[in-house]
Amino acid sequence: MHGMWRDGNHFELLPEAALFLPTMFEAVDQARHSVLIELYLMESGRLATALIEALVRAVERGVSVLLLLDGYGAMGLATVDRQRLEEGGVALRFFNPLGVQSLVRNLTRDHRKLVVVDGAEAFTGGFGAVDEFLDAWYEVAVRIEGPVVADWVRLFCRLWDSPMSRGPGRASLVRGLELAARQREGYRGMRGRVVWGQGYRYQAIRHSLHHRVSTATERLWICTPYFVPTFTLRRRLARAARRGVDVRLLLPGEVHDHPGVRYAGQRFYGRLLRAGVRIFEFQPTFIHAKFSLADDWVSLGSCNFDHWSLQWNLEANQEVDDPRFAAEVAGLFERNFASSREIDPETWSRRPRMQRFREWLYGTLDAWLTRLR
Numbered sequence: 001m002h003g004m005w006r007d008g009n010h011f012e013l014l015p016e017a018a019l020f021l022p023t024m025f026e027a028v029d030q031a032r033h034s035v036l037i038e039l040y041l042m043e044s045g046r047l048a049t050a051l052i053e054a055l056v057r058a059v060e061r062g063v064s065v066l067l068l069l070d071g072y073g074a075m076g077l078a079t080v081d082r083q084r085l086e087e088g089g090v091a092l093r094f095f096n097p098l099g100v101q102s103l104v105r106n107l108t109r110d111h112r113k114l115v116v117v118d119g120a121e122a123f124t125g126g127f128g129a130v131d132e133f134l135d136a137w138y139e140v141a142v143r144i145e146g147p148v149v150a151d152w153v154r155l156f157c158r159l160w161d162s163p164m165s166r167g168p169g170r171a172s173l174v175r176g177l178e179l180a181a182r183q184r185e186g187y188r189g190m191r192g193r194v195v196w197g198q199g200y201r202y203q204a205i206r207h208s209l210h211h212r213v214s215t216a217t218e219r220l221w222i223c224t225p226y227f228v229p230t231f232t233l234r235r236r237l238a239r240a241a242r243r244g245v246d247v248r249l250l251l252p253g254e255v256h257d258h259p260g261v262r263y264a265g266q267r268f269y270g271r272l273l274r275a276g277v278r279i280f281e282f283q284p285t286f287i288h289a290k291f292s293l294a295d296d297w298v299s300l301g302s303c304n305f306d307h308w309s310l311q312w313n314l315e316a317n318q319e320v321d322d323p324r325f326a327a328e329v330a331g332l333f334e335r336n337f338a339s340s341r342e343i344d345p346e347t348w349s350r351r352p353r354m355q356r357f358r359e360w361l362y363g364t365l366d367a368w369l370t371r372l373r
């Protein structure tokens with residue numbers, strides 16, 4: 001499902017935690033009415049402690065603070081931290097806590113990442129409140145202002161007040177939340193829309209990407225940490241490359257938090273390379289960012305291109321259709337391509353047997369997981 005395209009927004013690209021963390025913390029510190037946060041990962045540590053302190057400070061100023069965490073992704077949040085949040089007045093809810101009634105239901109996770117301040121300013125990207133995001137992982141976020149923020153707020157409110165979310169925070173807290181779209185004087189705003197998905201039931205992010213892959217005319221650059229593309233996406237990428245589009249993938253190198261996922265995706269490299277797709281593996285650290293560029297269209301947010309994101313998770317991305325923002329994202333891609341190792345098709349075709357065996361092994365596991373519903 002997706003929201004409407006809305007004009008008059010401002011989007012600011014925030015590559016790397018050194019940029020987006022201070023910007024987000026400053027926004028929370030300046031909040032006057034409300035702070036809404038929705039995260040997949042939150043684990044006790046330095047970042048979670050700093051976040052808890054900022055949220056409690058906001059409550060002390062009279063701000064209404066709502067924190068919606070995934071019931072699985074927040075399992076690493078210690079009881080003492082949960083107590084600090086509750087005692088500090090933060091309304092806390094958990095999406096779909098693990099249960100024994102239906103094991104398959106446990107696969108549905110809230111993977112979205114969102115911070116909204118005063119209904120006027122929002123942030124999304126691939127971030128979470130775990131220490132890896134401080135400096136170990138490469139991540140990207142976007143700061144959003146304008147009419148599209150209201151769509152993010154509505155998305156948050158629906159999940160907060162849904163039967164799948166539980167916890168001490170009252171469901172009714174989201175009723176009557178204030179929205180305050182900010183306008184910038186003399187600024188020609190950008191076009192954007194929110195796109196979301198719920199596993200195999202709603203796949204708007206995937207359909208939107210497929211459409212762009214099939215209609216791109218010049219460039220199609222995709223960055224994703226977990227690249228296990230479906231047959232349809234692989235075919236569309238190959239076709240785009242064959243019709244002359246500059247198709248490039250920016251993927252993690254050997255530094256990876258789930259190496260098995262990397263091997264599962266690498267089994268598709270050969271065919272993509274033969275079709276003319278260029279593949280870059282990022283070297284400095286683990287690249288966890290999720291953003292795509294097709295001509296002047298950008299999609300950035302929580303969605304990976306693996307079966308977890310496409311079949312089970314709740315996901316949400318910000319789409320932007322604007323040449324100025326696209327130029328910024330292209331610049332970011334270029335810098336990251338320069339820090340990557342490009343896979344040479346000839347060398348790849350002569351890779352060792354052990355590598356091929358791992359691709360087969362993890363590929364088989366992945367194919368088996370795909371069948372779970």
Ligand SMILES: O=P(O)(O)OC[C@H](O)CO
Pocket residue numbers: 040041111126128257304
């Ligand atoms: O699921 P992501 O993309 O937020 O990444 C978090 C990793 O799964 C943690 O291992």
